[in-house]
Amino acid sequence: MDVGKLLLVATPIGNLGDITLRALEALREADVVAAEDTRRTVKLLNHYAIKNKLVSFHEYSREARFEEILGLLAVGKKVALVSDAGTPVISDPGYELVRRCIEKGIEVESIPGACAAVTAVTLSGMDCSRFLFWGFLSPKQAARRRELEEIQEKGIPCVVYESPNRILKLLADVCDICGAETRVCVCRELTKLHEESLRMTAGEARAELGGREAIKGEFVVVIDPQPAETEKLSEQRIAQEVEKRLQSGMTKKSAAAEVAKEYGLPKNRVYGIALGSGKRE
Structure with a gap:
C-alpha cells in the first residue's frame, strides 16, 4: 500500500480571498484536515464549500493524536495541516509532526501562501x-x-x-x-x-x-x-565609565545598567566588562 502525504497548507491571515488555487485543491483532496483551531478552520472550509473530516492538532495535542495522524498517513491517506492563519509550522507546533513524518519516510509537501x-x-x-x-x-x-x-x-x-x-x-x-x-x-x-x-x-x-x-x-x-555609533566604544573606555560609577558607590549591576542606557550599549556586554572592574558587587 502506498504511503500517504502530509500537506502543509498556507491559509489566509485575514482576508479569505487570499487563499491560493493550490491550497483549495489540496484541502479538497485531503482525507483529513488537521487544524490548530477547528473553529476558525471550519469557517474557511464552509466558505469554499469544502466538506471533509476535520480534527484538532495544536500544541496541547496528546501523543494519541500524533499516532492517529501518522497512522492515517501510513495507510495512504492525505492529511492537510493548517494553522490558525498563514503558513503552518511558523510559530506553531506543526514542526514536530513534520519531523516525525521525515523520520518515517512519509512525504511532506508545502503549499505556499500567506505569511504575516x-x-x-x-x-x-x-x-x-x-x-x-x-x-x-x-x-x-x-x-x-x-x-x-x-x-x-x-x-x-x-x-x-x-x-x-x-x-x-x-x-x-x-x-x-x-x-x-x-x-x-x-x-x-x-x-x-x-x-x-x-x-x-x-x-x-x-x-x-x-x-x-x-x-x-x-x-x-x-x-x-x-x-549606535557609541557601540564602537572600546572596552577600556567602557570599563572607565563603569569604574567612575563604582567609585561613586554604585553596584556593578547598577553601574553597568547606567552606562548601557547612557551610551546605547547592550546591557549584557557592559555587565560582562563590569565584572572585571573594581570590587563592589
Whole structure:
C-alpha cells in the first residue's frame, strides 16, 4: 500500500480571498484536515464549500493524536495541516509532526501562501534584504528584555508577533532596550477591514497606541535596531565609565545598567566588562 502525504497548507491571515488555487485543491483532496483551531478552520472550509473530516492538532495535542495522524498517513491517506492563519509550522507546533513524518519516510509537501511576517516586512519600508524572524517574545518581562538585547546586538530588522494585551509592554521594553528613537512598523489586523501600519519610532508608537481607549487585533511588529555609533566604544573606555560609577558607590549591576542606557550599549556586554572592574558587587 502506498504511503500517504502530509500537506502543509498556507491559509489566509485575514482576508479569505487570499487563499491560493493550490491550497483549495489540496484541502479538497485531503482525507483529513488537521487544524490548530477547528473553529476558525471550519469557517474557511464552509466558505469554499469544502466538506471533509476535520480534527484538532495544536500544541496541547496528546501523543494519541500524533499516532492517529501518522497512522492515517501510513495507510495512504492525505492529511492537510493548517494553522490558525498563514503558513503552518511558523510559530506553531506543526514542526514536530513534520519531523516525525521525515523520520518515517512519509512525504511532506508545502503549499505556499500567506505569511504575516513577510507581509509586515513588505509594508515596513525598511531594508529587509536580511531580517530576523523571532515569533512571539517571552510574556515574562525579564526574559523578553534579554531577547530584545539579543535583537539589538544583531543590528538587522526583526519581526515579532504580539497580542493586544502585551503590545504596550513590548513597545516600552523596545524603548528601554533599543532606544525610543528605534524605527518600528507596527502592523495590526493585516489584510482585514481595519488593517493599519504605524511606521514611526518605538516611542511614538507607544504613545499612539497608549492614547487609545482600547487596543484590538493581533500585531506584527518589525523592529529596526540600528547599532549606535557609541557601540564602537572600546572596552577600556567602557570599563572607565563603569569604574567612575563604582567609585561613586554604585553596584556593578547598577553601574553597568547606567552606562548601557547612557551610551546605547547592550546591557549584557557592559555587565560582562563590569565584572572585571573594581570590587563592589
